[in-house]
Amino acid sequence: MTTRTSTDGARDIPEATVARLPVYLRALVTLADQGTTTCSSEELATAAGVNSAKLRKDLSYLGSYGTRGVGYDVEYLRYQIARQIGVTQDWPVVIVGIGNLGHALANFSGFRSRGFRVVALLDADEHRHGETVAGVDVRPFDDLDRMVREHGVAIGVIATPAAAAQDVADRMVACGIRSILNFAPIVLAVPDDVDVRKVDLSIELQILAYHEQRKANGADAVVPSVVPESVEQGSTARGGAA
Numbered sequence: 001m002t003t004r005t006s007t008d009g010a011r012d013i014p015e016a017t018v019a020r021l022p023v024y025l026r027a028l029v030t031l032a033d034q035g036t037t038t039c040s041s042e043e044l045a046t047a048a049g050v051n052s053a054k055l056r057k058d059l060s061y062l063g064s065y066g067t068r069g070v071g072y073d074v075e076y077l078r079y080q081i082a083r084q085i086g087v088t089q090d091w092p093v094v095i096v097g098i099g100n101l102g103h104a105l106a107n108f109s110g111f112r113s114r115g116f117r118v119v120a121l122l123d124a125d126e127h128r129h130g131e132t133v134a135g136v137d138v139r140p141f142d143d144l145d146r147m148v149r150e151h152g153v154a155i156g157v158i159a160t161p162a163a164a165a166q167d168v169a170d171r172m173v174a175c176g177i178r179s180i181l182n183f184a185p186i187v188l189a190v191p192d193d194v195d196v197r198k199v200d201l202s203i204e205l206q207i208l209a210y211h212e213q214r215k216a217n218g219a220d221a222v223v224p225s226v227v228p229e230s231v232e233q234g235s236t237a238r239g240g241a242a
């Protein structure tokens with residue numbers, strides 16, 4: 001069954017489309033920064049790295065069909081998507097675990113420009129307390145409840161070692177946080193009404209390694225062994241230069 005999301009009575013949007021909306025938004029921001037005011041679905045699809053039929057279908061869920069012969073109004077579509085995702089409003093974020101990754105996340109300026117404001121940095125290690133990262137003080141983890149209440153924190157980011165992550169998630173849930181971005185390599189158990197997104201760069205690398213391996217095996221299959229001319233022919237054919 002396809003999971004669908006609905007906002008303010010708008011047409012239900014499939015989760016796969018929801019996952020692509022931030023990609024379209026990023027492409028539109030880039031186009032706007034370049035001074036582009038209107039774009040065709042093909043231009044936007046190329047900028048977003050998807051096929052244009054899929055993009056048109058996705059945008060139709062937002063009631064956005066573009067104008068025939070003109071295309072999409074970049075600023076308006078950007079606003080429509082941002083509103084749909086919810087990034088026209090301010091989202092206070094807490095990061096727990098201010099080690100290597102926590103520092104990098106706290107310093108990432110892209111959060112703020114997309115509406116995510118880091119309001120608290122928490123760590124269990126007292127040696128880290130008192131440090132200021134990107135203008136925010138590192139505080140004891142025990143301050144979580146107070147920070148969540150004071151700032152109306154909506155999203156919690158976990159950047160602790162795996163062994164601590166479940167406890168951190170439990171404490172976040174107990175404080176009322178319903179959306180968690182988890183960088184620790186562990187599957188978190190949370191109540192049904194809590195959304196967890198997991199980011200794991202090593203899994204992405206393993207997927208690339210799989211494709212790299214297939215490409216290497218494919219090349220072995222296409223390129224006949226040892227005869228130099230055959231290697232050249234194989235390269236030409238695969239390059240599609242004919």
Ligand SMILES: NC(=O)c1ccc[n+]([C@@H]2O[C@H](COP(=O)([O-])OP(=O)(O)OC[C@H]3O[C@@H](n4cnc5c(N)ncnc54)[C@H](O)[C@@H]3O)[C@@H](O)[C@H]2O)c1
Nearest residue numbers: 097099100101123124125159160161162164184199200201
């Ligand atoms: N998802 C990814 O792509 C990715 C990439 C790099 C690292 N990681 C993961 O991110 C996590 C952090 O990595 P790192 O290199 O920053 O580690 P790190 O050791 O530099 O930092 C971890 C921090 O968490 C704090 N901490 C430990 N237990 C805590 C608790 N119960 N409450 C609050 N703070 C606590 C530590 O004091 C430390 O400051 C690890 O789980 C690592 O595997 C994920």
